Amino acid sequence: MPIHEKSLIRQEDLKVQEQRVVDGVDVSGHWSTFIAPRVVTDYNEALEEEIAALPGGEHIHRCWQCGSCTNSCTVNALNPDFNPRYWIYLIRTGMEAELLRDKDIIWQCISCNKCTYACPRDVFPEGVMKATAHWMELKGHTPKSKSTLFDEEFTEQVVATGKIEEGRIIRNFFARTGQPLFQDWLVEMAKRVARRLPFKQALMMAWAALFKPRTRRWAKASQAISEYVQEQDKHHRKALGLERRT
């Protein structure tokens, strides 16, 4: 196998001619490997601006492609296709179709901030990953990821009551994502917790589940945050050239 960067030359573009004789010389097989020409004409010139308009993406223009982000990335170590440096390159050059090839994994950024720590240009790649995942969803290229559904459930609870109750988050998240709550490992975990849970704490947890914990003096803050989020949502949709959903 010749050495080449997987993301630039794709397996399906490598053409090998099994039977090939040139000027009486047999060059069949490996000797006549060609790379199918690939012409990119379809650029989205607004792509960088669109990502920069979403929260987290503001500083993408600072990138000079050193690759410190990918080099330090936690998720890249598990999956080499997860490549922040490459995605920033695609966004800045407007190669939307190429970017879309990885649409299903970009949301997997785990927010460990190793990239942000390593970046010499203060691009905040972690924010760029979140903005890009958000862009995919707003544009309708991907459905809302499980991570987004979790974030939404969490944020709704915080805005409504000022606090979260973990049990309710877990139950509602599994319901939203259509997963059964009684997974082997969760049941095992619950069993191990229950085995040692002191009565007082069990009572407190049951109490919290029944009467949602609330922050006092929260109503006006809740209202103010909701208004702000709606206003921002409008801005983002406008920046991406989307009609506001009614």
Place this chain on the structure above:
Amino acid sequence: MKKNYQTVAYYPGCALEGTGHAYNASTRAVGKALGLALDEVRDWNCCGAMEVKNIDPKVQTYLSSRVMAIAANEMKAKVVMAPCNGCYHNLKKAEHDLAHDVVSRETVERISKKAGHETYRAGSLETIHALDWIKHGVGEEELKRRLKGSLKGLRVANYYGCMYTRPRHIFPEKDQGGQSESTSQPHFMDDLLAAAGAVNVDFPLKTACCGGAHTLSDSDTSTRLVLNLLRAAEAAGAEVIATECPTCHSGLELHQVRAEKVLGEKTTVKMLYFTQLLGVALGVSPRRLSIHENVSDGIALLKEKSIA
């Protein structure tokens, strides 16, 4: 570099009222044993954790700023202590953004005004972690004087996670040499536990990620990351992983179970909050430190080594 943390505003946060209950109990117990008073922030709200910033980072800044506004403006506190890495990180980030970013400042001012409270002004409060609280408020020397027992050479891997050190720019007091904390090789927990008689093993993944942000939305990734941490700790010879964050702690426990159930990978290293370990050495009863609430049961190990 001893600091006056005799009485600090205390921001436990949501996790410490739920899955991190043991961390809350042990932090309070250790504070009591060391003569440090905690004054809980009145009517506090969630800091935004790792989720709200993905909806909008400025909302997260506001949420954290409200907590600081109450501590600074209403309670006239000078210092707020958060034992949870997420809370600590978010308060630090809000402090940084409010000091350096005009848009954040204006947004927070606008929301605070509508919410009907005074805006938090950057610079009016010092945010510290429970580690700073004991390291600088008490120090190793005094800690040693107050010990009633010892961790007796218990082999510990100190795990700090992501949010205690990254990104560097929100922690201007770190990496300043001398007694300051390091963002690449944090050592406050190592120092305190060594003073209490533990042996810190050479653990290379102190600041690696446990996958806490996606613990339920991308469980397979989290399990692989946690399994890596557990294996590395065991390979380094650790009997216990000491934690200082409720998300890391419950993540390690949850995915230790999940790795066993889903991947058939069993690990035996135990997780204990550093406050539980310090508490034991300070003579606090394991029950008051809520060690029995941990899913990975450290009590048998501590008994076997006649530490507790």
